[in-house]
Amino acid sequence: MEKVALKDIYDPNGILLISKGIKITEDKLSRLRRFGIEEESITDVIATKDTLTQNKHPMYEEKAELDRAMRGFREKIRWIDPEVFDYCSKLLIQILFARQTMWRMYMIGLANYAEWIYAHSINVAVLSLMIGKKIGMKKESLQTLALSALLHDVGFLLVPKTAVIEMDKEDKREIFIEQHSELGKALLDEISIDETCKKVVLQHHERLDGSGYPYGLSADEISFFAKIVMIADTFDLDTSEKYYGGASSPEEAVFALQNSGNKFDPHLVAVLAGLLQ
Numbered sequence: 001m002e003k004v005a006l007k008d009i010y011d012p013n014g015i016l017l018i019s020k021g022i023k024i025t026e027d028k029l030s031r032l033r034r035f036g037i038e039e040e041s042i043t044d045v046i047a048t049k050d051t052l053t054q055n056k057h058p059m060y061e062e063k064a065e066l067d068r069a070m071r072g073f074r075e076k077i078r079w080i081d082p083e084v085f086d087y088c089s090k091l092l093i094q095i096l097f098a099r100q101t102m103w104r105m106y107m108i109g110l111a112n113y114a115e116w117i118y119a120h121s122i123n124v125a126v127l128s129l130m131i132g133k134k135i136g137m138k139k140e141s142l143q144t145l146a147l148s149a150l151l152h153d154v155g156f157l158l159v160p161k162t163a164v165i166e167m168d169k170e171d172k173r174e175i176f177i178e179q180h181s182e183l184g185k186a187l188l189d190e191i192s193i194d195e196t197c198k199k200v201v202l203q204h205h206e207r208l209d210g211s212g213y214p215y216g217l218s219a220d221e222i223s224f225f226a227k228i229v230m231i232a233d234t235f236d237l238d239t240s241e242k243y244y245g246g247a248s249s250p251e252e253a254v255f256a257l258q259n260s261g262n263k264f265d266p267h268l269v270a271v272l273a274g275l276l277q
């Protein structure tokens, strides 16, 4: 009986070994064993094609993948409004797993490029959506906001991976990393997508006091959607181990946003602070 992978299979270092939907042959199983992965440990992610078609719930795989990607988010944010979170994660699933879209291809590219950037993008999308929902944005705007936030770092796909691995080094940051906003905009110019998404990708490192990049725009020149995403982005990076020498607590990250001069919209920062109480 033919077997297929129900979801992506990773090695202990987070490297993708087999993609979801790929046929699992005896040869592949023996190769997995060479990576220290035993068949028994992955029986829940392998199914015969018959089982797959009989038992597959339409949301099952997507929910499982989102849960996996959001493990870190749930660990760092211990209290969130369950109703708002539930609404936002369902909306996000519809966008993240939309079939036959170019942005889905970009997201798969990001997951393969660096798992932590993919997870960070999802965290930023959920946080942005929760802020948007709290301030009463309508569903259509929330969809655009979710897509913008998911893709905000898509430009990393065009940044040499060695620079990303060493992004704590100042010279690498300046030469390579800071180009990712413009490179992301260039990638979105290649596909059919809302103009707001392009603005957010281009502007998410701008700051309201003009101190950001790439153009040093000031408050009234920056898209409202980008003002939300820059807060979610900064909060998630501050609370991540990956960045700048260790993670802040959510409370410390909010405090830093509230005390950053005029870089962020104070009303939107207050909404984020309200979500975490």
Ligand SMILES: [Fe+2]
Residues within 6 Å of the ligand: 152, 153, 180, 204, 205
């Ligand atoms: Fe970024």
